[in-house]
Amino acid sequence: EAPNTCRECGKSFRYRSALVSHQRIHTGERPFRCQDCGRRFNRHSNLITHRRIHTGDMPYKCPDCGKSYRVRSTLLRHQKTHTGERPYRCEECGKTFRHSSQLARHQRRHALKHKHPYPTCGKSFSNHPRLAKHRGVHAGEKDYPCPDCGRSFNHRSNLLVHQRSHLKQK
Template sequence: MNNVTTKITVKITQRRIDFPEEMQKEIRKTSYHCDICKKSFSQKSNLTTHKRIHTGEKPYHCDICGQSFSRGSVLDIHKRVHTGVKPYHCDDCDISFSQKSHLTIHRRVHTGEKPYHCNNCGKSFSQRSHFTIHKRIHTGEKPYHCDVCGKSFSDGKMYSNDKTSILGSGNTLYLTYH
């Protein structure tokens, strides 16, 4: 690559991307590949962390509650549950959050940003989880199934409402997620 330093970021998607042959050779030389799913990483440490998805290994343990995590950074965020530390502050309303991503989502209340747009009906959503549930209206997907009444639901909250009306409070109901 003629004395030029090139940083290549590749996100694996459903699309096939054809790189020039010279670049393909360079990528193969500097990549670490998962032998299970064939995903590639530029750093060996990222491959090591990724493999924990397949093995279920969670080497980072919370010394307060014993919960385990596959990444140390996730353990650090988790510990804020116990300490109450909320380092991310909203400048508009002075609410604080333990995770930066929660502040990012909250800020949309003030900005009106709705980055998740439904191509079927034109509705937009500020949170990905709300968009995911909404899309099920169009697909008909109902992944939450009540084993007691036989009904299926597109939203886990609707399932929760149903189980309360069927059993009343204090009873156990088993949910099957498909």
């Protein structure tokens, strides 16, 4: 076993201080307390960053637009808006994103699209109400009657398009 290895998870560290800091993840120990609000942290650096909320300190300034941030990673994320860099690519459709969180949200939408397939035609829907609505298409249901002429439609959007034809006639 390496000299600075966590007995809980086996992760190794170059410095003992890094191991001690890491072990707080397992113990739940949070020895660093904010004097303003009492919130506790497992790392001193996290307390320092948190204290900026109370002091208003925003040390990370964008050289392009002057906008300031409390955390360096937030500045780096912001700077991508100026460069147009979009390094995160969806493997399913090829769409690109500036931030990994945007890609993750987008990928969840892909997963949801396939969650509720209709058995006879194979079309998929993101939620059960949309699937149920589609079932009406196969059943020939037309739940949206025109109040002017009585003609019925299977989608509200189709009714609205139709109603415009009555406006043109007047």
